[in-house]
Amino acid sequence: MKPVLRLLYGYFFAVPWLRWLSLAGVATLVLSALYLLFIAQPFAVQGLAVAGLMALFFGTALMPLMVGRLARSKQAALLPWGRARILLSALLTTAIVAFPLPLLGVIALMTVAPKATLEAAFYGNGNSLAQFLTTTFFWQMYVVCAWQCTSLYIVLWFATHERGVAGMLKSLLIPVAVLFVPPRFVRIDPTISLAWPLSLLLATWFLIVAYLLWWPRIAARLTRRFGGITATTSKGGRVASEVDLILELDRPWRFALAQSVPIAVAALFIREPAAWLFYLTIFGVIAGARAGRAAMLSRTLWLRSDADRRALFDRVEKAFWTHTGYQLAALIALMVAVGTFIDLPTRFLGAGIPLILLSGTTTMYLGLAMTRGIRFGDAVSAVALMLAAMSIALLAAKESTPLAAIAGIEAALAVATLALRALAVRRWSALDWSICRR
């Protein structure tokens, strides 16, 4: 158990900025639970709890990367029970991160929600309702949360491990399921079975186990049986400017077109405007997120041009505007198509288009401002930005929220974008490539 606990410590606390994020998450969640128990105001605590959950999740954001790297290393093959223990540590991390939400959910329902309303929904007596909430309902929520956490860790793995179109597609397809599953399996309804979400969770973990534990051996045996698999390379030449090639921004249209696949899949399952805005905002954020590697990649440009650091920033910014522009333009076209297809309200487009544009550009400038790797401030800004964009998406989808209020919040986001640009310009003027190495 010692190696597993040590790995857990590594995921939660080994990196300073993640350590503070994890601790902040735990503190916020404990505070939320106390608030619910003693002050009993669920609506006031909702935002606090969501922030705590996000902080705890992002506090372990390096877990998929570390597990992937460790599990596929030669070292892991020689560590006693290496891969099995690494896998167990990943499972326990997911179990821990998934725990607070169902716990808070049950506390909120037990202590705060009007009992009559619950009983009417449950059509039972008070005692059996309490029993239902602390057993079946808790486990339903816990299993679904564990599955959501697993899925989001997989998204993080794809997003950090595969930077091509395939990685983007995988990262964007999984959230469709994450948005689709919970409302169907977590309800205050005694007829809902635990079997389906549990099967989904077990199947997902079976695939992870197969990939990490068995696939290396299966692949090796296949190699033994059929010989090596020869890698093929594309015969098509890459036609792009030198700047685009160095910054890995060539063929932006591929990324733009690829977005239509997960959106088409999502159109089959998602109907709610809030879920759509939430989902499309993720696309916007991902479109801009590629800029996080710009400073590191620009090292080669410095040697190949006569531009000073400021002029170099202008060239890099222009290249990213072109790349992100393709993706955002395609995204808005797809958004209009989806809105028409599902017959979403007009305010969906009115509030959604600026939101998507702003999420893409804000993330892009946040990425450009990361000139020294991901520091604590950058991580907090990224999480805050993501939370802000998601919150605006949920607010904008509500009929009761005035459009003027949404416009005001979006204007604030635009100001944040300008501030991030100014920060990026300042940082690039003194860019030190020795501290943003690959």
Add this chain to the structure above:
Amino acid sequence: MQAYVVARDLGKSFGPKCVLRDLDFTVEPGDVVGVLGKNGAGKTTLLEIMLGFSPASHGRVSVFGQESFALSAASKVRIGFVPQQDELLAPLTARDQVATVAAFYPNWDAPLIERLCNAWELDLDERIQSMSVGQRQKLSILLAMGHRPDLLVLDEPVASLDPIARRRFLEQIVEVTAEADRAVVFSSHIVSDVERLASRIWIVQDGALRWQGGLDALKESVVRIRIRNAGAAEALPFRALHVTRSAGHLSAVVDDWSEARHAALCSQFGEAIEVEPLSLEDIFLALHR
């Protein structure tokens, strides 16, 4: 005592490409084996098959009496390995990385690591992502030695080390193998290090073991002979690896040198023969001409 590693008729192919063929070798307790070979000769593949990272295409290799591809946890605890490219977790500090690996081993020797860190001037509180390539290599070596393995396998461990660190590394290997029952197998392109350290040499050439045996035996087997006033038409009575002629003198590097060959040459050329031992580097170059 039982050999730690035994390989019989070992071969490896990737599709139609044969990378290793017909290898037979053993690693005994107390051996320090230096593996030499050109780039692409198959050294890394050989070490990886030996440790079970990759299955052999034919033949078999066993480590501590078990097939290497199915090593038990008890056998793994007895092995230390330094890969060619480090597999460290960049966001962690060296101390966290050491603690993570140490947790897997019940017999982790923390004082040894502390002592080596001081000797090798490695700052355990530094983050791995900010370490130089040489520092990362030092850390990888420490991680492989911390559990005092019986079999230590190192794939080009000193490629990025400065001369001082290399010397300290060599001293440490000598210290490790001075303890009974330890064995070390290491590949390197720095032939002088191999010559200084190894008791046995494997020379891998085109996927086969061109030579395996003691360093002294190798040096006695491959020599340079100089023959004064050899006629232009006169040829050696046996095959040589390399022959040059200048101003009536003949110089040749020969392998399989023996008293019988010496006697044969003496009978042909009389007393005009000089036999010169070669350094390991010269032998390696001669074998690859």
